[in-house]
Amino acid sequence: MTRRLAAAVLAALAAWLWLGFAAPARRESDAARAEFARLRAERERVRSRVVEIGRRATVGRTPESGAAAARAMRRALLQATEVGGVENVRIAATPANRGRVAATGRLSVDGPLEAVLAVADRLADPGSGVLVRRTTLAEAGPGSAGVRLDVDGVSLRSGP
Numbered sequence: 001m002t003r004r005l006a007a008a009v010l011a012a013l014a015a016w017l018w019l020g021f022a023a024p025a026r027r028e029s030d031a032a033r034a035e036f037a038r039l040r041a042e043r044e045r046v047r048s049r050v051v052e053i054g055r056r057a058t059v060g061r062t063p064e065s066g067a068a069a070a071r072a073m074r075r076a077l078l079q080a081t082e083v084g085g086v087e088n089v090r091i092a093a094t095p096a097n098r099g100r101v102a103a104t105g106r107l108s109v110d111g112p113l114e115a116v117l118a119v120a121d122r123l124a125d126p127g128s129g130v131l132v133r134r135t136t137l138a139e140a141g142p143g144s145a146g147v148r149l150d151v152d153g154v155s156l157r158s159g160p
Helices: 002-060 066-083 113-124
Strands: 087-095 101-111 131-139 147-156
Touching: 066 087, 066 101, 066 113, 066 147, 101 113, 113 131, 113 147
Parallel strands: none
Antiparallel strands: 087 101, 101 147, 131 147
């Protein structure tokens, strides 16, 4: 009889512990997980909004005329290569005559992977003024060490 009584007391104690501590802790954990998911989704929405606003601000700084837009594109491409460590830098920029595109540009550099990726990172930054259309990363040609980066980009007019 004492064994049954001890078992009943232990079962009641286990149920009391479960209902008193484990179940509320599980509910709090589920609520915290849901809140974390909601905040993560909100963070991603805000991050994408910030990027979009940054791109619009960059577009607003793009010169409207063809020659000035091409000079601004060349300057942006050249500034991206100032990270150092890259060689065989080739830059081309041409004004665009119609549509929202103000100028098109092409950058090609050779160098160690870290330096080339730093150039790509600077170009991809919304503040660079370049919207990257295409990027190619390949092994550098003979006589060059590392990799080659080719980037095609555009700058947009601020008007419609």
